[in-house]
Amino acid sequence: MKEITYQKAINEAIDEEMKRDPSIFIIGEDIGKHWGGSLGELAGLFDKYGAERVRETPISETAILGGAIGAAATGMRPIAYLYFDDFLGVCGDELINQLQMKYMYGGKTKLPLTITAYIGAGLSAAHQHSKCLFGWLMNISGLKIVAPATAYDAKGLLKSAIREDNPVIFLEHKVLLLSRSTSQIPNEEYTIPLGKADIKRGGSEVTVVAIALMVHRALAAADKLQEKGISIEVIDPRTLVPLDKQAIIDSVKKTGRLVIMDEEPKTGSAAGEIAAIVAEEAFDFLDAPIKRVCAPDTPIPFSPVLEKFWMPDEEDLIKAINEIM
């Protein structure tokens, strides 16, 4: 075993996959010789694989994603580095009208494409560099969505995403990317299949489904509640599409209570979708109303005080749990 940061996990996953498969290349802004990704997570890859495979582009999101789709449809396995997922709006046509190529053309085209993008608030980056967009992305058919919370998950899931013959968006939380905290990972190669949730903490009284950074806040809240004798199970879906519905439903069957913690405006969120699934498929097992701990339905503010209020935190989660106990 070895200790590894979230950032290093991403670097290792891409490095190992590029070494294994020459059809993989990265395309995006600032990924190469000077920065190695704007948070440095791609450091060293340019020197190792060169300008052809670590392909720097101008600020041109539609050409980055459109180019990656065109390359994927013709036999390459690109990683489109979209920077902040807030920039996805620039290439909306590619997302909502082009990733569906396989379906549209009757099954002939394959799109082995990974899109990576930073998500999340917490850095006072304001509205154009802080969103998660989970719910928005979940509404796009044909796109798989990965949002890892730990270095271990990030590495194993990114390797699987790159190997997928479908478009996958891999969402990296900036707070986690900048964190020095580490996970233990095996020295030998491993992958984690998409669509498999992870029970980050076992418990018996409340199921908390938390996504990305919120997993850590949910775990912190669970520690505090444990002191008060309330047992929380924390489930990290890890991938939102495909969603491991069964893991969530199984947990709800055991606890009878569900709270979803999701860092995005409540309306149209991933939390809403998860709540709806449980309401439809496990209603009889619920002993209390489902709660969603989300951000308010507003843009994301800059000032640390405002941003802190905007982001869901342990106290918000504890309050929601207390309401249903």
Add this chain to the structure above:
Amino acid sequence: MAIEKEKLLDMYRTMVRIRIFEEKIAEDFAAGKIPGFVHLSAGQEANPTGVCANLRIDDIITSTHRGHGHVIAKAGNQYSLAPMVAELYGRKTGVNKGKAGSQHLSDMDIGVLVAEGIQGTALTLAAGAALTAKLRGTDQVVVSFIGDGTLNTGRFHEGMNMASAWKLPLICYCENNVWAESTNIYDVTNLTNITDRAVAFNIPGVSVDGNDVLAVYKVAAEAVARARKGEGPTFIEGKTCRRFGHFQGDTHLYRSQEEKDECMKRDPIPRFRKRLIEMKVLTEKEADKIQQEVQEEMDKAVKFALESPFPDPEEVLTDVYA
């Protein structure tokens, strides 16, 4: 440039196939037999025909909403029209299993990557396909057919910039029929020559009579040769006109009668037929025979489509993921 007789006849047949296809679709659409909407390319046949006569089956094109002609020309005359017609009729036997329809008729087996209903993105996808060719070191060429309406999208600029910066084997071929839906291109751009746009990318920009198939062939041949040699992209404008409205049902009253009459007179097919007869490549009788053979082929294709079943409703759920 001497073009062999067989190729000339092949090109003539392709143009006739596109015209007969489009006219039959116009008729059947008016009769309510075809769902959705259709955008026909009659009058513009010389453009895809002249370009695709320079391409191999492993070369790639991107097409548009006005794309039937691109697919027919790229596929070659040995490719049956039947699955294409069946697609337009929404049948199980359609090229795209009834999921694409007229606007997205496309077939990667013959190198048609996409047929886009929203303009601009095809340029970036085409640049990506050209990047594949470059990374793999093949000499494949990618042609992105666009209309004049695409010239003012951001994606046109982004795709062309990428292709020129990386010297990708991409040809952007603009079929300039002047009208973007109901808007005249010269009313919404400060351009007299649209090929001036090529200057911004520091690549050759060539204008050609898009109703003269031999002129199109020649210009495309040079661009394809440049691309194959790794010398980068070319922008070509084919000056053409459409015989029908933007979509079937469009009365195109925004065009003057004079302009429409002029377009009818510029018909590329009788023009090429006359030329081939002068060149002694074709006789009137042989030309009539080609016309008749294609008509029979189209009748059979329509019969095939009409006799084909609709897709099973469960087909909705297939092919979302690999």
